[in-house]
Amino acid sequence: MTAPLAPQFAFAACQHGAEAVLKADVARRAPGWRPAFSRPGFVTFKADQPVAKPEGFQLSSAFARTAGLSLGRVEGASVDELAAAVWALPEVATALAQLQPADLHVWQRDLAEPGDHGFEPGPTPAAMEAEGALLAAAPESYLGDRSGARTTPRNRWVLDVAVVEPDAWHVGVHRSTSRAACWAGGVPPIELPPHAVSRAYLKMSEALWWSALPATRGEEVIELGCAPGGAAQALLDAGLKVIGVDPAEMPAEVLEHPDFTHVRRRVGEAPRSLFKQARWLAADMNVAPAYTLDAVESVVGQPDMLVRGMLLTLKLPEWEVVEHLPEYLARIQSWGYRDVRVRQLAFNRQELCVVALRSRGQRRVQRQGQRKPKRRKDGPHSSRGPHQT
Template identity: 45%
Template sequence: MKTCESESSNPFAFATCQAGAEIALKAEVARLGSDIRAAFSRPGFVTFKLPADYPLSNPFHPNSVFAQTTGRSLGSVHCDATTSGANQVWNLVQNQRVHHLHTWQRNTRKSPVNPVTPLASAIGQQLLAHLPSDRAPLPLNQIAQRGQRILDCVLVEPGEWWIGSHVANNVPSRWPGGVIHRELPAHAVSRAYLKMWAALQWSGLSITAGDRCVELGSAPGGSSQALLDRGVQVTGIDPADMDETVLAHPDFTHLKMRGAELKRRAFRAFRWLVADANVAPKHTLDTVEQIVTYPGVPIRGLLLTLKLLQWNLAAQVPTWIERIRSWGYRHVRARQLASGGQEICIAAMRHRSLKRIGNARRS
């Protein structure tokens, strides 16, 4: 292997995703148009050949369900020496203006949720150490502000880096690797806490202190805790046992039953509904539809986790979104969150005014 070599790749785009979601991502992009074609691919990383007339100012698929980060590819660096590789990276960037540097590793089935590994951080530090003298200092792996351009360095392999850039135009695109992440709090009873926390950050739903929320599939209580920590009053519906810590919280009520067993009029007391049950998507959607379409039920917004028991279910995501819109929720989005498994999260609001205004928060 040569000490270091680089290769430009215009006009190409790149996308990172959860390992295993590549087929779903490629199918999703194929629906954008037959002139965009999948090219180089590894688990958790895919590049796409763009048509020659693809406008440089156009973001690449910013509202993807299955991509965590997307951007325009500048090329790749194959290197067995970090110092030499850093110089090759800046040669690819040329005179493009950037405001942040994000370095992270592609997702594999054994990857941690946070893609900013020690190796990725070390390579990022090397890139900054070799920053050309005519460039202003760049923050490394920090949350960008909306509208800022980010230089992306994706570690496909330790000695194979793919370089690209994107503009932060939504909450995930501001985070390194598009992964909304925090450490699991010591008091959390399960990792579902992180799933709910990330879903709230991504969706921007204005679920605030004092609001009443019902959760279908609440056991053992990790996601309930994330809501309770925001001051929300939570009623959890689940036939399984809740953790004693959650049961002891003064703002939590447990109904030990299935959501379909509770009388529909009882849901008139709630403003928000969240659901994360280990059942087929149709079952979750059928249950939620019966609740939110019942006369007088004022559910303003939804956070639904739908399990993709097989990857071919990904093709039904557009149909699911339209079904939820038919219930009166005008603003519906879906995303596969890095903190979840083979599933998607759907956020739905009756009105856009129910979306929280402001920057993503770490806590």
Template identity: 45%
Template sequence: MSDFIFVTCQIGAEGAVKGELARRWPAFRLAFSRPGFLTFKLPSIHRLAEDFDLESVFARAYGFSLGKVTGKTPEKIAADLRAGAGRFSGQYFGQTPEELAAGVWKAAEGRPVQRIHVWQKDARAAGDRGFEPSLSEEASNVHRLLVEACPHPENLVRGGVARASCPCSGQHWRDASATQAARAGESVLDCVLLTPDQWWIGYHRANSIPSLYPGGMMSLELPLEAVSRAWLKMEEALRWSRLPIPRGARVAEIGSAPGGASQALLARGMWVTGIDPAEMDPAVLNHPCFTHIRRRSTQVRRREFQKIRWLTADMNVAPKYTLDAIEAIVAHPRVSIRGLLLTLKLTRWDLAEQLPDHLDRIRSWGFNVVRARQLHHNGREVCVAALQQPFHRKPFLGQRR
């Protein structure tokens, strides 16, 4: 078992990750840090399983670290070591991508690898000049190299990977699985590309939903008919949270315009009430299962929520405003909400420190399952999923006179 873990996160979220780990895992020591990528040294005795839960909102992906392979010269590596960096086992250097790939397998020697996840650390902050974290072509190329160099290809799970004959290089693995999800229980080799010639190696056992995907990034394709990118956020939130919202459920979405998120809900057979003073896209407005209340949430009469069991919110306001608005609804004696899916905007990164208090506040409303994650498709914001399990409807109080 390795003495280090690695974490990848959004650029800008490093401070939030360090803060979370200092609170939850005070014995972990920061070892190496670059924007979007961190490693921590573990205490000598730890009982972390290969599928351990880091309990971090801001870690998009994590695992045990096996160090790095690098295209640097031996002199540069010696200088790094003198400076105290890179003291990891499995260090290897090579000049070509093929040599680096061989180095990865040397570092991972003896590990039973069933699946390979390769991703690039984020190049820029999410949303900066349109940047969206994603699985790059470079990551896909390195994935292919690693599959080809794998010393025990018979162990790799074949889903999406097919043997094919290539006239130029003979038998090789045609890679169709660079973006494919692992299955729970599979042993995954992780390779994070920090730069084209610095690859960090790690491993984890797939278990949680994000751990199934390379870099914790769900490869969702925005449908042509989606009216906003919020579709991606809602779709990922639904898949990550696994909230048991049945078809035919009544959902209210606060901050619904122009309507991408509502489209994701409508496509799953839900009845959606969108609450937003701004205009909805006609494609959503005209859907037979959609109703628009063109007001701010505070201006909506409570009886509008009487049949609603699920509440989502994505308002471009500070977290406290969102939580005040939600509390005013869920705490009402005539309203029975079973689950929440909230986007909390971090107008400043230091607001991340208040997140544990926000989650406690949500628990105090009667939601006993409360989780948060900075989703792949989130900007500087986090998604909170809350569920009342089992669900107790508030007693019917009769009509108000």
């Protein structure tokens, strides 16, 4: 009988460049975990004591795309050598026996900031090659079944293999207890469609999926800062009617959409009567968070407004702005949005996504075929807000 699994290290994936802010956030929220090995986009932490109950592990931070317990590190000159070394780790054998992981997430740490010279997070050739080698060499005791799916069902153990360097992989495990934990490396399987006018399409698609915003087709959403329009297209593709507010020009393909209305003004100058039917609000303005919140409050704070929930992008012109996050979230809650969660989305740049709902009870229980992306059948989140993941 092998000794029970009791890892003492944890790992997290984050945005390339967000390592320091992730470490500072973990130091505040989980002081028992001290930073250890770190590379851009990938950070490990060491606990004072081994984790006796791996199922209770949490490293909740808005900046951790995905996180888990570490099982070890392997080095090798080829992917086949590395894959063999993964399966040969005694900790992996123990994890297979005791946790019976249902899936394998193989991902590479980000090598650039999202949107930088065309880089986008997600599957890379190195990760796909590693996954192929790992599956080819998998022992019979690995019972996972990928079946081509790019999302893991909820509440399963997942074996993680992070390609940290071409010749050095990090191995770990996590439970798929949240939507983002079901995606390899915490990156949802979203691709920029050919009709998208900007990469903001990716951000909004991820925001809708991660937040499980309970919006239904035909409802109106106000979008503050809508130009050039990728996010508006994602909202339109989700079946929503968009009232886009922005003094900047919009491209014809968005303007011509029958469910899009352009209010070509700054937020402060837009007639509030146009917003009376809207149930949702999104904001992505290239201004400091306090100004974004001023603009949002000037809309949702009006009498007779019926906005049930919001997706807000808060820009971080300097990472230090994060220190004010608790004030920003408290301000949003003071408008009557009690369920507030925050996450640095995989497709965010130096910014954060906040979802705010009137109450936790609003969170959508995904129904099959409800909205794109359509392949999920998740239950509600298990967290309490304001919640950082």
